[in-house]
Amino acid sequence: MSDGLSQELTAPNGRKYTQPLGLFINNEWRAAKSGEKITTVNPTNEEVIASVHAAGREDIDEAVSAARTAFNGEWREVNPTQRGALLNKFAALVEEHRETLATIETWDNGKPYSDSYSGDVGEVLAVFRYYAGYADKNFGQVIDTKPSQLCYTVLEPKGVCAQIVPWNYPLGMSAWKLAPALAAGNTVILKASEQTPLSILYLANLFVEAGFPPGVVNIVNGDGKVAGVALASHTDVNKIAFTGSTATGREIMKAASSNLKDITLETGGKSPAVIFDDADLDNAVQWSHYGIMGNAGQICTATSRILVQEGIYDRFLKAFGEKIKATSIVGDPFEEKTYQGPQVSKAQYDRILSYVESGKEEGAEVYTGGKPSTVLGGKGYFIEPTIFTKVTPKMRIYREEIFGPFGVVLSFKTEEEAVKIANDTEYGLGAAVFTRDLSRAHTLAKKIESGNVWINSNQSSDVRVPFGGMKQSGIGRENGEAGIKAYLTSKSIYVNLAVKASL
Numbered sequence: 001m002s003d004g005l006s007q008e009l010t011a012p013n014g015r016k017y018t019q020p021l022g023l024f025i026n027n028e029w030r031a032a033k034s035g036e037k038i039t040t041v042n043p044t045n046e047e048v049i050a051s052v053h054a055a056g057r058e059d060i061d062e063a064v065s066a067a068r069t070a071f072n073g074e075w076r077e078v079n080p081t082q083r084g085a086l087l088n089k090f091a092a093l094v095e096e097h098r099e100t101l102a103t104i105e106t107w108d109n110g111k112p113y114s115d116s117y118s119g120d121v122g123e124v125l126a127v128f129r130y131y132a133g134y135a136d137k138n139f140g141q142v143i144d145t146k147p148s149q150l151c152y153t154v155l156e157p158k159g160v161c162a163q164i165v166p167w168n169y170p171l172g173m174s175a176w177k178l179a180p181a182l183a184a185g186n187t188v189i190l191k192a193s194e195q196t197p198l199s200i201l202y203l204a205n206l207f208v209e210a211g212f213p214p215g216v217v218n219i220v221n222g223d224g225k226v227a228g229v230a231l232a233s234h235t236d237v238n239k240i241a242f243t244g245s246t247a248t249g250r251e252i253m254k255a256a257s258s259n260l261k262d263i264t265l266e267t268g269g270k271s272p273a274v275i276f277d278d279a280d281l282d283n284a285v286q287w288s289h290y291g292i293m294g295n296a297g298q299i300c301t302a303t304s305r306i307l308v309q310e311g312i313y314d315r316f317l318k319a320f321g322e323k324i325k326a327t328s329i330v331g332d333p334f335e336e337k338t339y340q341g342p343q344v345s346k347a348q349y350d351r352i353l354s355y356v357e358s359g360k361e362e363g364a365e366v367y368t369g370g371k372p373s374t375v376l377g378g379k380g381y382f383i384e385p386t387i388f389t390k391v392t393p394k395m396r397i398y399r400e401e402i403f404g405p406f407g408v409v410l411s412f413k414t415e416e417e418a419v420k421i422a423n424d425t426e427y428g429l430g431a432a433v434f435t436r437d438l439s440r441a442h443t444l445a446k447k448i449e450s451g452n453v454w455i456n457s458n459q460s461s462d463v464r465v466p467f468g469g470m471k472q473s474g475i476g477r478e479n480g481e482a483g484i485k486a487y488l489t490s491k492s493i494y495v496n497l498a499v500k501a502s503l
Contacts, residue, residue: 021052024201026062041345042107042110054194054221067218068160070214070216071159079136081135083182101121101171104199112339113333134180139155165190189220191220191222194222194224240261243300244267264477267474272306272431273303274412275309277312279312293340296404320387362394368385388409398410429450429468430450449471465480
């Protein structure tokens with residue numbers, strides 16, 4: 001890389017590495033034409049890590065042009081089996097760089113290092129290896145229409161795909177999008193989140209080392225209102241995939257109408273966990289804790305509305321509070337004992353605390369937490385795990401996605417009431433049901449309006465299983481066969497076999 005496009009850094013855990021800072025276009029590192037940069041901050045101590053180049057419209061145009069040239073040229077000549085081999089080679093390189101990638105993810109995002117190492121980098125490995133195997137297993141059909149006609153379908157890549165990923169799982173969400181798109185034969189421009197671009201930029205050089213041709217993978221940074229809009233509205237982009245807030249998803253959808261490009265949206269959530277009197281209490285407490293406190297509550301499917309049948313409400317609340325106190329250890333994400341690191345940014349930190357004040361003003365009661373944590377002497381964006389009780393469905397803390405270690409606990413009487421409360425939301429991304437009555441569990445799983453339902457567990461995810469939402473939680477599915485089908489289009493071909501014309 002040329003001067004100014006990389007920096008030698010030493011992470012808080014002592015790991016030294018070279019951090020790319022530029023725009024990765026056509027297998028080259030470039031400076032933003034405008035000279036604009038985005039500063040990324042360590043949320044643990046509020047210190048600047050680095051400044052990365054921020055793409056403008058001209059840079060996006062160049063990235064799209066490089067992707068189009070590659071799609072129409074060299075990449076088209078790479079057969080599906082060879083594409084799978086490239087994905088496997090990339091996965092092997094990620095494994096080699098696992099400690100560095102996990103370090104960058106924790107430094108830039110604030111999640112515990114053990115989560116970054118096992119969960120986030122592990123997700124990249126699992127997803128790329130899965131779709132590497134899928135690359136040469138996408139088939140069309142022969143359809144019997146009439147004796148004088150051969151009719152068959154073929155599956156073809158969409159073309160140039162734009163992908164926008166969030167800050168809560170930078171590596172994991174990038175893998176969910178990159179791997180199926182590449183396995184299907186598309187070319188990609190991926191935009192990292194402004195808050196957490198560093199780990200994704202580090203991935204870029206691994207694509208070159210794996211042998212991907214120039215222009216197949218392009219990675220840019222930039223403000224969503226500039227680079228994101230430029231990608232979503234670009235008329236030479238065939239598909240856009242986005243993970244983020246519902247409000248931004250609506251804007252992406254509007255911009256994509258410029259050329260009616262295909263879209264996949266995974267947006268917000270306000271997921272319920274429904275706990276019945278007959279549930280295994282310890283199990284319900286354990287999973288409910290993970291469902292809202294995992295990843296510092298920064299999970300789109302976080303079960304932030306905990307609905308408990310009145311017969312066990314008091315017992316659950318007491319056990320849940322004890323679980324939080326014993327398990328949710330807030331602190332330095334590089335410390336082994338830490339369960340919850342800082343929130344990703346000052347903006348997110350302030351947002352969560354504003355919801356604490358909103359809850360109090362509307363008459364809800366803080367059961368635990370509800371204030372900043374001074375675990376590191378007041379530095380960093382740390383918030384105590386927070387639970388509110390005496391909450392009503394009209395309150396903002398009940399209805400709006402907060403995206404932090406912040407849950408509300410309500411009681412219900414009957415199964416019918418539980419379903420009504422669970423569905424009383426504009427979202428439909430995740431839901432959990434805890435009961436020993438499996439007939440009830442399966443019945444509720446069908447009645448709850450959600451793209452993902454967990455029975456006696458929470459937040460399960462597997463690359464082999466489709467993931468997505470209902471209502472205002474998104475459009476389309478990622479992962480599994482559905483994930484690669486989202487990057488393929490079916491073409492129908494008719495062959496006239498008759499000797500003479502026959503209409």
